[in-house]
Amino acid sequence: MVSKLISWALSNRLLVVFGLILLVGAGVKAMLDLPLDAVPDVTNDQVQVLTSVPGLSPLEVERFITFPVEAAMSGIPDVTEIRSVSKFGLSAVTVVFEEGTDIYWARQQVSERLSAAEEMIPPGYGSPELGPISTGLGEIYQFEVRGEPMCAPGAPDTAACWTPMELRTLLDWDIAYRLRSVPGIVEVNTFGGQAKRYEVRIHPARLRAYGLGFQDVLEALERNNLATGGGYIEHAGEQRIIRGEALLTGIDDIENVVLRTDEQGTPVTVGMVADVGLGAVTRQGAVTRDGRGEVVLGITMMLKGANSRVVARDVHRAIEEISKSLPPGVTIDTFYDRTELVNRTVKTVEKNLIEGGVLVILVLLLILGNVRAGLIVASAIPLSMLAAFILMNRFGISGNLMSLGAIDFGLVVDGSVVMIENILRHLEQREDHISPLASIREAALEVGRPVAFAVGIIIIVYLPILTLQGVEGKMFRPMAFTVVFALLGSLVLALTVMPVLATFFLAKTKPKHDTWLMRKLEGIYRPVLERVQGHPKKVLGAAVVLFAGAVLL
Secondary structure (H helix, E strand, C coil), rough: CCCHHHHHHHCCHHHHHHHHHHHHHHHHHHHHHEEEEECCCCCCCEEEEEEECCCCHHHHHHHHHHHHHHHHHHCCCCCEEEEEEEEECCCHHHHHHHHCCCHHHHHHHHHHHHHHHHHHCCCCCCCCCEEECCCCCCEEEEEEEEECCCCCCCCCCCCEEEHHHEEEEHHHHHHHHHHHHCCCEEEEEEEEEEEEEEEECCHHHHHHHHHCHHHHHHHHHHCCCCEEEEEEEEECCCEEEEEEEECCEEEEECCCCCEEECCCEEEEEEEHHHEEEEEECCCCCCECCCCCCCEEEEEEEECCCCCCHHHHHHHHHHHHHHCCCCCCCEEEEEEEHHHHHHHHHHHHHHHHHHHHHHHHHHHHHHHHCCHHHHHHCCHHHHHHHHHHHHHHHHHHCECCCCHHHHCCHHHHCCHHHHHHHHHHHHHHHCCCCCCCHHHHHHHHHHHHHHHHHHHHHHHHHHHHHHHCCCCHHHHHHHHHHHHHHHHHHHHHHHHHHHHHHHHHHHHHHCCCCHHHHHHHHHHHHHHHHHHHCCCCHHHHHHHHHHHHHHHHC
16 A cells, blocks of 8 residues: 555656645644644533522532532433532532533533422522533633722722722623623623622611511512513504513612502602612622732633634733723723733744754754755655644644644654655666666655554554543643644655655755765764674673663663
């Protein structure tokens, strides 16, 4: 098969060149589309079920919320683990699936079971919701919403300064909503400040004086905070829509909600039995930064599997657009951007690859002694990388410090070095009646099978890594796949492109094969080889001793 492939390539040289051009084009596109990150994402395939139940103790949360949800999740196919955390006012149940499970299928299965869980949860004890499709590496962008000047702690709220509540409201209802529309962002978590709410502080004595209870106030507020439709009436050939608009828009509206009417027809309103005002949602902590006291910040969560560099770039652009429409004195200060970490990682990989490539090219030029031959062999490095990018995109493997940094250029060019070196030797020894094409064909066929076996053996070395599971598999399998893809590309290039390029750039010359460096190395190696061949038992014994020592160590 190898011989047929080489013969076909040399018989269809223009077609091989055309395929090479396609490889370069597809490889460049794959390189630009390749998802990039700093490190591999080792998070397992999981779905979170979150339930907020303010006021319940951890024991009550476990009894009334967590246990019913866990019971409902039992029996879902491909589930490997169900774990939970019950805190004061919060239940978090994590359903872990087998590796490779489609996350959207998994969420569908969990969503179908939530209806059964809700039936087992007592009324008023919260409603379970699915967590975002994100992972621990999903926090790609963090920013602070800053207002200047800030109101002093305890100072009255005036138009001359910004309060933490105003900044939090701006973040929750403006900035976060607009950031959620960025492709690849599944959630924007907000922290710090004070989440605004309207508070109705009831006076029990006034309530009893009017013969009312707490439930009467709750029901009145619910009834009067609605927008309803009442059909339509026809009049003079027109349809007039009947609507009831009773949404509460402020403190005055809440105070004027009627609870009941006494015997004299005087309405009893909420403002007569309670104090209505603005308040803040009860907090369990605060956010500080740089010793400036409390701040308001947002964290964007990236969709699992998305390209972090692209998503972070889009978020940065969205932040710039949002900043233009913010009220005077309000700014957005970014203090964490995953793009910077990814760019540093990419630069580190690029630096290592360039330095390694230059060293390989210099060594090739010194050994081969032919500039054209050295450049032909060196071309296998970028071409193999492009082939690897295509396969990485095809199999969903991201580029990171582990995967891209694992490529060894010495392994990549091995097959091409052997192929071109043998072609140079045959061209040097070629007789005049033999055409350069025939000589190149003979040289390529001579070493084609050994090259294929050599590269195949190197690939087999990485196969055990592909069997790793769990965190180890997520960490090291991308590395092994990338190396295997690059080696496969280098093998195809060595058997097809290298001989074809030799016919274009080496066939018209009759190179001098041995360089001064090779003659020098041969002068050192030949006496050593002759002495070793004269004492085979001693050499084998020393090899066994070294192997045993390595095993013991």
